Amino acid sequence: FPGAAAAVLFSFFIATIIFIAGIILKNQKIREFGIGELYEALATTIIVVIFLFLSAVMFGIIPSITTGNIDPYTTALDYLGKNINATMALEKALFNTYLIDSYYTSISLVIKVGPYTLPNLALLFSVPILIDYLIPISSITSIILDALLLLYTEFYAILFFMYASIPVFLIPGILLRSIFPTRSVGGMMMAIAIGFYFLMPLLFSIAFYFTSASALSII
Secondary structure (H helix, E strand, O other), X not given: OHHHHHHHHXXXXXXXXXHHHHHHHOOHHHHXXXXXXXXXXXXXXXXXXXXXXXXXXXXXXXXXXXXXXXXXXXXXXXXXXXXXXXXXXXXXHHHHHHHHHXXXXXXXXXXXXXXXXXXXXXXXXXXXXXXXXXXXXHHHHHHHHHHHHHHHHHHHHHHHHHHHHHHHHHHHHHHHHOOHHHHHHHHHHHHHHHHHHHHHHHHHHHHHHHHHHHHHHHO
């Protein structure tokens, strides 16, 4: 709140300076431009107030009434962490199975009768193991590794926006929006902050609430 309030006051300061300059110079266009900047600063203030209000409601008031100290960030990170741990446990079990089966397929049994050498009799066992176990495990492991990469990416993306949305996107966005040449960039940064700070953890928490339990039971 202090950083957002300071950024909003800065936007009002810029608009007021322009408006006063128009009065001092007795220039109607500059004065009207300053009035427009004051309206823009007011609009920015309304956006920030709504942002802070929604933050208090979504991450404070509603959880305290319904679920206690559990907000969308806590829910999303908790479900992601459970899925990551279960997926890594499955990957470890498959890897151990793959090692044992690979050892069995490496065994060779060669019988020599005089000048003749019989074919490797161990192929009778290693080929079925290769077809029924090693190849499927390799395919499943590849899919699980991709899934782990996605889960970790989602986990750290949520962490990043949880801590960086306000100081990295919202407050600089307010400052840039208060300057006319960079207004579009500032508005875009504010939109990114609002979208990722609210929508991203909320959608993840809802999605994992309905899918995490079934996914963990399958794993």
